[in-house]
Amino acid sequence: MTDNQRHDRSRVARLVEILVKALAVGAGFGAATSLVNGISLGYADLESRTYTTSGWSVAEIVSLLLDSGWAWAGLAVAVGWLVTRGVESRRAALAQGAAAGALALLAATAAYSVVDTLRSGGDFPWYASEPLVWWIASVIFGAPLGAVGACVKRPGTIGLLARLTVPVGAALQMVVLPPGRNEVVETMGKTIVWVAAAVSIGFVAVHFLLVERRRHSLGMPSRSSGRA
Template identity: 60%
Template sequence: MADDQTRLRRERPRKVPLVTALAGAVAVGGAFGAATGLVNALSFQLRDFESRADTTGGVSPVEIASVLIDSGWAWAGLAVAVGWLFTRSGERLSPALARAAAVGALALLAATAAYSVVDTVRNGTPLSSWYRSEAIVWWVTSVVFGAPLGAVGGCARRPGVIGLLARATVPVGAAVQMLLQPPGRNERIELIGQAIVLTAAAVALGLILVRFLGERRRRAAVCFE
């Protein structure tokens, strides 16, 4: 009996404490926003605005990095990733999704705040005005989209089709954006960004599908034992 109770305790998923999840979301979001702002600032400094050749065909590794991490799909992926990070397999659905939604929204708010601080410092404006460097629409967007995207991340650990669709959200979204509206100041940057993201999305989707099929085979084998 004691052995059975010990085994059940080990198998029972450990819920992530709410304070830990919220603090982690702020840390991850803040780091992402600050990194994005710094890379954008460096990319801006490296451009030669007086050169027509640089404007129409110029490219640098820093600018490619800037295009990738400051794309809409990357910010959406931040909320999904944080929701996934602070959810455990086997948790009760309702509280797990509520926490995932909260950390998704908080992560995007923290990222927007950190990006605004970096942007304020770069422009030489008073640091006390950092919250006005971003339009209010971005603060609202962080909550409106961050919460459902965080919940999607919380579903990514779920088995079955729900987990499959949740895990595929970011690579599919990234591919769609890069095909329909690729970011970049010239065609060369757009093409490089498309090649990187579409390749990574295809690989990610392949791995996700292989994992899903493997899980189904294992469940089927257990049922026939």
């Protein structure tokens, strides 16, 4: 086998690995979100005035968290990071992360639609149950978010901003578009997300400062530049 053949086989294997990981994680997330939504509806007594105005359940809170925009964005970022952890070339990492992010959101949307169709006894084709906008959004937002995930491992300011993307975005969503069908659910959802976001931001910031301080104390040059 020639070197070119080995290289081609390696590239194909790498592409298959990215495809499998992105589709598996995305499909798992989408299916889990739909299932939790169904469970939360089973606990809901929407005919009760008291439950409607102040009732809640653990399943509903979990459903609220999983089916939020920041969680789906976090999926794309996480998959972008997952598939590029061992990639040295930054250009290759960005391209692979972007592709994986888009694929993950497409798979999540598809799995969500399939499980929703099965749960509701709806008619197939399952893809007709999702508006076209969600399929388009999966690509438009999934690609850049996946690229952000590929930057998580990078040192310096770029890596810091990439690691802060999800917690900051989650906190902002609680201000712009708070979740929940009543005040109790909304308050619980915002509190959980804000606390988790604050802890995450604090951890990321402290870790970044410690790494930078150690680097400066050792007289190490900035690692902002690297292999293309």
